[in-house]
Amino acid sequence: MTKRMARKTVAVLGAAAAVTGLSVVNSPTASAAGEWCNHQTCFTINTDGRFVGRIETSVWSQNIQGATIKTHIWATNGQFDLWTKSENVDAFTTYRDFKDINQDVPPGTRICVEGWQNGVSRGLPCVAVTD
Structure with missing residues (x-):
C-alpha cells in the first residue's frame, strides 16, 4: 500500500x-421505558423517547383479605399527579391499573408510583427521565 x-x-x-x-x-433521546419495583409496588412505562404514553401499575395484596388498593402516579416537576381507582381485592391477588399520560417529559424529571393498601404505603419505585 x-x-x-x-x-x-x-x-x-x-x-x-x-x-x-x-x-x-x-x-x-434516552427513554424511561421499562419496569421498576419497590416492595409490593411495580410500574411499567410505555414510551417513545421522552414521550410517556401509558403507565401501568401493580400492587401485591399479600395475605390480607379484602384489601383496598390504589396507586398514586406523579412527576416530580408537577407535570402530572394522578390516582388510579380504589379497588377491593382478595388475599394473594395483584391489583393492576393504568393511566395514559401522553406527554413529553423533560430530562431530570422523576416519575414515581406509590402503592397504597388499606391506607398504608406498600412501595415507592421511581425512575428519572434522562436526556
Missing part, C-alpha cells in the same frame, strides 16, 4: 467515524 492510498484510507475512515459520531448525536 502506498502512502497516498494509506492517507485516503485514513481520510475515509475518519469521515466514516465523523458521520457515525453525528448519527449518535442525532439519535433519539
Whole structure:
C-alpha cells in the first residue's frame, strides 16, 4: 500500500467515524421505558423517547383479605399527579391499573408510583427521565 492510498484510507475512515459520531448525536433521546419495583409496588412505562404514553401499575395484596388498593402516579416537576381507582381485592391477588399520560417529559424529571393498601404505603419505585 502506498502512502497516498494509506492517507485516503485514513481520510475515509475518519469521515466514516465523523458521520457515525453525528448519527449518535442525532439519535433519539434516552427513554424511561421499562419496569421498576419497590416492595409490593411495580410500574411499567410505555414510551417513545421522552414521550410517556401509558403507565401501568401493580400492587401485591399479600395475605390480607379484602384489601383496598390504589396507586398514586406523579412527576416530580408537577407535570402530572394522578390516582388510579380504589379497588377491593382478595388475599394473594395483584391489583393492576393504568393511566395514559401522553406527554413529553423533560430530562431530570422523576416519575414515581406509590402503592397504597388499606391506607398504608406498600412501595415507592421511581425512575428519572434522562436526556
